Amino acid sequence: MILTVVPNPALDKTVVLPGFTPGKIHRPREIMTLAGGKGFNFARALRTLGGQPTVVGPIGGHAGKLLLDLAVQEGLCVSAQAVDAELRTCLTIVDPAAYNALTEIYESGAAITLDEWIGLVQHVDQLLAQARMLTINGSFPPGTPADGLSTLIQRARSHNVPVFLDTHGAQLPAALTLEPDLLKINQFEAAQATGMHIDTPADALQAAAVLQRRGAQEVIITLGKAGVVGRSRAHHTFGWSCPSVPAICSTGSGDSLLAGIVAALIRGQDLEEASRLGVASGAANTLQLGAGRFTHQQVVDILPDVHRLAL
Template sequence: MILTVTLNAALDLTYRLPEVRPHASNRVRTVSGQAGGKGINVARVLAALGHAATVTGLVGGPTGRAVRAELAEAGLPDELVEVAGETRRTVAVADDRDTTVLLEPGPEISPPEWRRFLAHYEHLLPGASVVVLSGSLPPGLPVDAYRGLAERARAHGVAVVLDADGPALVRALPARPAVVKPNAHELAAATGTADPAEGAERLRAAGAEAVVASFGPDGLLALTSEGRWRARPPEAVAGNPTGAGDAVVAALALGLATGLPWPERLRRAVALSAAAVLAPQAGRFDAEAHHRLLTLVRTEELGRTHPQGEACP
């Protein structure tokens, strides 16, 4: 079982319309809603791939109850912990050209609520093969929250895939996550360099065992102890990119759980990410496109990874 942690869960609302006109009234064509937050999106993708995934994290209030109801309807195992505050909502406004996303901050989490979650998390770890820590931290949590969760997983012999940004990412690196997945902006912000390879080396020097950086339509760059690879989609795809990074994380977690070689992990991650862009909501992917792209994605080996690098600032 892969355990996904979503500390800042959400009810994701998607508004679709032909064209968004700024500073004007916009009539929405369709509205859809589902439980969201990065870890929940990852679990949804894993379930669609036929792999067992359990959702944990924090939810509260009527919105939290709506999140749990939708998870039950989707058949995703729910080990969420209740808090007093109201779970946030996110709104994706998608037209025929682009998508704009509005993100609420999430509920304030008290120290007793955090301690209660940590105890529950410890209880879940023995049943997990991989833990996915992803998404933003809600107000009230310590900036090193992911470091503490990664250290607990490591103590249980459970590998960690980390998808975070800013201080939450940097502060977690000493816990030696198995895989860290920043996008290009997150990588540059965390390391202080615009050079992706140098930035990935800095994350590895600071503790990450492997770094897989995502570059949208330009694919993935992976630096690991076994080598460096670049993987790109065979064609440009247009659609909703909101859940593409979560699809990458799902593929990386599954590859880690099943022991796939790195080139195969990356090939599957790129195909799944591109197929996710073609789906209308995060956490879903176009199954037909996924199967087709799997036969077309190629990986390029770039050479051996430097054993040492410059640490993050």
């Protein structure tokens, strides 16, 4: 079982609004509502790629009930930690008349209480006994203890379960000292974490080296259309290009990329080759609405167009 913690889940709504203009009344051409938050996007993508993730997160309110219903309809396995607060809602507006420009409105989410956080950690601890890997995906809600991320990593370590991180922010520096097995972040998050200016793959590789020195055993940094770079446990560097595809919506591409990496690692590939599948999965995610939604065949079709970057 791949155990996926999504500390700040959301009900994700995507609307298609040709000619979107602030200050006007709009009637969407298309609406899609999904169980969301980075962990759900990751789990949706990983399931398509043959993995069996179990998602854990604090879920409450009427929106939380709808999220669970939607997850069941998709065949996602969810082990929810009940909380009192209403689940947050996040909105993405896609404007096809402006080259599919995205406007994203993300609620911060209601605060989690200390008792609710302790309950979530205990819940994760119980499930770790059956897990082969722990992924921690996304932001943390207000009220999370300052050592919340570190606590989850420590619990995984006590079960000898590898830890993959797809998160950033104030809790990351302390978490890195616990030597997570993989850190996947984008170039802007890496710049924030290191204080470096990242424009090129070479810049990103320098940042990856810094993050390794701070504790991450392996690092993947995504660069949007410029591709992805990484450093392995043995400090081997690599990079892959991002193929040109008729993209509609890029939301969830980073989550899909991580799903591709995890799916390939499970099958025994090394990080470099796994990242190639990750790039194809991230590109496939852009071909339709909905984060983490693509077909296995789309990934197969895109994979030959993912080439090594000259580093």
